[in-house]
Amino acid sequence: MEHRLIVESSGPVLGLWDLCSPSHKPGRYDQSWETAWEFERDPPGAASWKPSDMDAALERFAQYWNHRQARGELLAWQPGSGVYCVEVRVLPRVPGRAFTKAQQAAFLTGAGGEKVLHCPSGELTVACLKSLGQERSGPIIKVLAGEYRAGMDISKEQLTKPRPFRTSSEYPVSYSPDFTIYLQEK
Numbered sequence: 001m002e003h004r005l006i007v008e009s010s011g012p013v014l015g016l017w018d019l020c021s022p023s024h025k026p027g028r029y030d031q032s033w034e035t036a037w038e039f040e041r042d043p044p045g046a047a048s049w050k051p052s053d054m055d056a057a058l059e060r061f062a063q064y065w066n067h068r069q070a071r072g073e074l075l076a077w078q079p080g081s082g083v084y085c086v087e088v089r090v091l092p093r094v095p096g097r098a099f100t101k102a103q104q105a106a107f108l109t110g111a112g113g114e115k116v117l118h119c120p121s122g123e124l125t126v127a128c129l130k131s132l133g134q135e136r137s138g139p140i141i142k143v144l145a146g147e148y149r150a151g152m153d154i155s156k157e158q159l160t161k162p163r164p165f166r167t168s169s170e171y172p173v174s175y176s177p178d179f180t181i182y183l184q185e186k
Helices: 028-036 051-070 101-105
Strands: 002-009 014-018 074-077 082-091 115-119 123-128 140-142 146-154 179-185
Touching: 002 123, 014 082, 014 115, 028 051, 051 074, 074 115, 074 146, 082 123, 101 146
Parallel strands: 082 179
Antiparallel strands: 002 082, 014 074, 014 123, 115 146, 123 140, 146 179
């Protein structure tokens, strides 16, 4: 089963999550930035702020989402703002697929082993993490409730094509997916 979605991202991180995920709560994205700045440095605009402060905050921001991803609450990757084509392929349970290191490393937690997505409701969405907790965060993909192993291919060729479009309606139908996510029930 394949689902092709055009996703508009207004933030640095895209994700795939179940609508009943613990991460899908109002304020979760803001909480991740608050956590990123919870250390002995000044926020942007403060008198003693330095660029290295932002580097440290971005590292903590990624760690926040790495932790939630490691718990199977979502799958996240960092393409930046823009309009992307994401294809989600639900693979049959048998035969089991061995995802490559590159397919596992495509997500935020990198090469840290098998990626698992918990799907308590089986209603998934792909959207910018800023939309976590919103009632309609993106298109809905229906799968069987359960746990899924995951991998992702990133099309570098596709991502280097000219991208003058700003909305999903402008995205060329002839373009191949930028990201192909594979889900296989455990």
